[in-house]
Amino acid sequence: MKKIFAIGEYTVKENIRHKIFYTILLFAFIIIVSSVLFSMLSGEEETRVILDIGLGAIEIFAFLSAIFAAVGLVLGEMENKSISLILARPVRRFEYIWGRYVGILSISLFNIFLMSSALLILLFIKGWRFDFRFLLAVTFIFLKVIIISALAILISLISTSAISSISATFFLWVLGHIADHLKYLNHVLLEKGVKITILLKTIYYLLPNFQYLNVKDYLGYPAPIAGTTIFWQVAYSLAYASVATWLSVLVFSRKEF
Amino acid sequence: MVAIRTENLTKIYKRKYLFSSKKTIALENLNLEIEDRKVFGLLGLNGSGKTTLLKLLVGLLFPTEGSIYIFGQRVPHLSLLSRVGYLPEFPCFLMYLSASELLHFYGKLYSFSLKEREKRVEKTLDLVDLRENRNDRLADFSKGMLERIGMAQVLLHDPELLLLDEPTSGLDPLGVKKMRQTILRLKEEGKTILLSSHFVTEVERVCDQAGILHKGKLKRVIEMRGLEVSLEDLFTETVSEDVV
Numbered sequence A: 001m002k003k004i005f006a007i008g009e010y011t012v013k014e015n016i017r018h019k020i021f022y023t024i025l026l027f028a029f030i031i032i033v034s035s036v037l038f039s040m041l042s043g044e045e046e047t048r049v050i051l052d053i054g055l056g057a058i059e060i061f062a063f064l065s066a067i068f069a070a071v072g073l074v075l076g077e078m079e080n081k082s083i084s085l086i087l088a089r090p091v092r093r094f095e096y097i098w099g100r101y102v103g104i105l106s107i108s109l110f111n112i113f114l115m116s117s118a119l120l121i122l123l124f125i126k127g128w129r130f131d132f133r134f135l136l137a138v139t140f141i142f143l144k145v146i147i148i149s150a151l152a153i154l155i156s157l158i159s160t161s162a163i164s165s166i167s168a169t170f171f172l173w174v175l176g177h178i179a180d181h182l183k184y185l186n187h188v189l190l191e192k193g194v195k196i197t198i199l200l201k202t203i204y205y206l207l208p209n210f211q212y213l214n215v216k217d218y219l220g221y222p223a224p225i226a227g228t229t230i231f232w233q234v235a236y237s238l239a240y241a242s243v244a245t246w247l248s249v250l251v252f253s254r255k256e257f
Numbered sequence B: 001m002v003a004i005r006t007e008n009l010t011k012i013y014k015r016k017y018l019f020s021s022k023k024t025i026a027l028e029n030l031n032l033e034i035e036d037r038k039v040f041g042l043l044g045l046n047g048s049g050k051t052t053l054l055k056l057l058v059g060l061l062f063p064t065e066g067s068i069y070i071f072g073q074r075v076p077h078l079s080l081l082s083r084v085g086y087l088p089e090f091p092c093f094l095m096y097l098s099a100s101e102l103l104h105f106y107g108k109l110y111s112f113s114l115k116e117r118e119k120r121v122e123k124t125l126d127l128v129d130l131r132e133n134r135n136d137r138l139a140d141f142s143k144g145m146l147e148r149i150g151m152a153q154v155l156l157h158d159p160e161l162l163l164l165d166e167p168t169s170g171l172d173p174l175g176v177k178k179m180r181q182t183i184l185r186l187k188e189e190g191k192t193i194l195l196s197s198h199f200v201t202e203v204e205r206v207c208d209q210a211g212i213l214h215k216g217k218l219k220r221v222i223e224m225r226g227l228e229v230s231l232e233d234l235f236t237e238t239v240s241e242d243v244v
Helices: A002-016 A019-079 A093-125 A132-158 A162-177 A181-191 A197-206 A227-253 B050-057 B078-083 B099-109 B114-127 B143-155 B173-188 B200-206 B231-243
Strands: B002-016 B021-035 B039-044 B065-070 B084-087 B161-165 B192-197 B209-214 B217-223
Touching (some): A002 A019, A002 A093, A002 B099, A019 A132, A093 A132, A093 A227, A132 A162, A132 A227, A181 A197, B002 B050, B021 B050, B021 B209, B021 B217, B039 B050, B039 B200, B039 B231, B050 B161, B050 B192, B084 B143, B099 B143, B114 B143, B143 B173, B173 B192, B192 B200, B209 B231, B217 B231
16 A cells, blocks of 8 residues: 555656646636626526536546546656656556556545635635535536546556547547437437447446536535435446556556566 | 576567557577676677566566576566666656655655665665755756666665666766776675676676677677687677678
């Protein structure tokens, strides 16, 4: 565990010493603060607009930050061969991957905390009454980051360039948000006589279902979120991320440098 | 005692293209024995398999066939890596770290305690004359300083076996001299050193034995003591047998 945390710690250091880390945070803050301007156009729904834009910005920038860390740092280290000076020491391959993953999640959590704090301050200034589900929404953004970071590491180990890794991860992020539409697509295709149900079902179950984790959509509505639903959502995210990370370990343990 | 032993070690690189694949034999049936406390120089032209052999020894590459033993234990063996120091030909570091941070990070990978790390980092930085620059970021280091930090990361855990891939490549004459002195000092301390080099004269000056690798095959092992002909002539003769 010590080695995993040592690699995690240097991943965090690497991140916070990179200009892109601050650029991402700066843009996030600009968008969160500018949500106040958009809220002025909406009359009585001011805080609702700030919440929507703010949480959207947190999600997008947390995603960007995770992608940068996962693809930029892991792939970068393999490309510039500095990884060989780590693996030539008594470090197991799984320790490297989990260490990197822990580091990426730590920095993402820190990012989300900073952005959420800024959003909360804005909301309180605007007279918003605290809703516990805000914390739930932010936690679920982090759960999405847990999944996408694991996938980004896996993709960066398989692909050959940063651009292809980022594109593939982005593609998965988008597909993960529209995975439910595959069911509808299947229905439409069946009506037209095209039977690719097995293929569509396979894709549906393989893709991360981010729509399932979109708790922020329920914020502002009175309907409560059931505890069992939350439990299964958390379990789903952790299980998906664990499988993806162990797949990364499998791929990585066969890699030569 | 034998420090390194390879048995029929073969490494074939397989490159896959869209409609074809290509195989390159980097090492072929290599049988090599290096005695403990000796300095062994691996000579060879570009692409002769020197770097491949060193990477196989530290587990960065996996053998296609054959086996490797270091201090009697079969590679890969995680605990062996605590006894080995590796310097790649073009070491690339985590440039956003300072010299001290880098060595502390590597120290953590050996599970050294903070106190132990502090002691070792100070000692190692002293050894490579970088104590003054301990808090400078590696991104601000000159090439020579980076070479020295490369040597520092090799020495940090006081390994018994040092694998140095072209340790003098790219160094200025003063740097070459310092590197030679370091290798000779380590030899006196009883370390086993396997170094690869293009420079026959460097190998001649510091090594007890030299091996000539050519096209993945170990063509000759030469005892330096009592060698009556020049190593350069032997090397040229060996590699030109196939070239001509």
